[in-house]
Amino acid sequence: MFLSVVLSTLRQWHRSRKTARELGALTDRELSDIGLTRGDISKAVRQGR
Known part of the structure; x- marks a missing residue:
């Protein structure tokens, strides 16, 4: 569970x-x-626009 959260967060950071x-x-x-x-x-990236 913890590892999946960390990996998901890293993937999102990389995409951003x-x-x-x-x-x-x-x-x-x-x-x-x-x-x-x-x-x-930066604002557009944070908001996923």
């Missing part, structure tokens, strides 16, 4: 970091096209 990296690689224009600014990236 990957998403943040991918969004960070976009240009400001591309971010604007999807309704984000560079400053919105």
Whole structure:
């Protein structure tokens, strides 16, 4: 049980970091096209937007 919770948390953390990296690689224009600014990236990742 404990191990599954830890693994699940690590997987979620890894997915969030990957998403943040991918969004960070976009240009400001591309971010604007999807309704984000560079400053919105961390909030969007946290909220799963």
